Amino acid sequence: MTALLLIAHGSRDPRHAATVAALVDRVRAQRPGLDVATAYLDHCAPRIPQVVGRLGAAVAVPLLLNRAFHAKHDIPAALRAAGAGLPVADVLGPSPLLLAALDRRLAGAGLDVASAGVRARTGVVLAAAGSSDPAADAATRAVADEWRRTRGWAAVEVAYAAGTGPRVPEALAALHAAGAARTAVSPYLLAPGRLPDRIAEAATEADLCADVLGAAPELATLLLERHDEALRTSRAIPALTA
Structure with a gap:
């Protein structure tokens, strides 16, 4: 059986590696062996x-939501x-499974999804990390549009924790302007860390804030x-030759 090599970005925050380990446990549970x-x-x-030296046949699977710099170059x-x-493998987004995971986290935060x-009646802020790659930001906006269309949210606004673009308070104001009676912030991030903490700190005016996808x-x-x-x-990356 061809192995799965999960490639994560990494973080100084120990919660990041703990989340990756928990996700790997779920993968193993779904496909024993x-x-x-x-x-x-x-x-x-x-x-x-x-890691690669001890693996035989394997597929590298990026733990990334969008095709930005890490996926394209690093x-x-x-x-x-x-x-x-x-x-x-391709990055994780877009996928209906990501929308289902976002729903799960909002339900866990107390919203009757x-x-x-x-x-x-609910407007949602899809709060992403932010990227200097316009295509990655466009992909995040497409996810927000699809989530609104398929779930019937009052509105879905995108906000970013870093880089350019609207921040969470601006997105919440846009939701209220659009007539949302209730607001929620949903981090479009894979693991805890500095940026998710920044999003949670900025979400104090929302009715609820969900956890990261985790x-x-x-x-x-x-x-x-x-x-x-x-x-x-079989989209292989050619190895370097001497």
């Missing part, structure tokens, strides 16, 4: 060169430098889907 390894781009160990470069010509009436079962399913898709398409 699959060899699942983890490597980090920065801050955490092990790094990619420490991960391919790190794999090449490690001499690993592995198939590389099963009620169409509640959804119709080790949601939908994410584990999605990682396995990306692994299987990459096996079928």
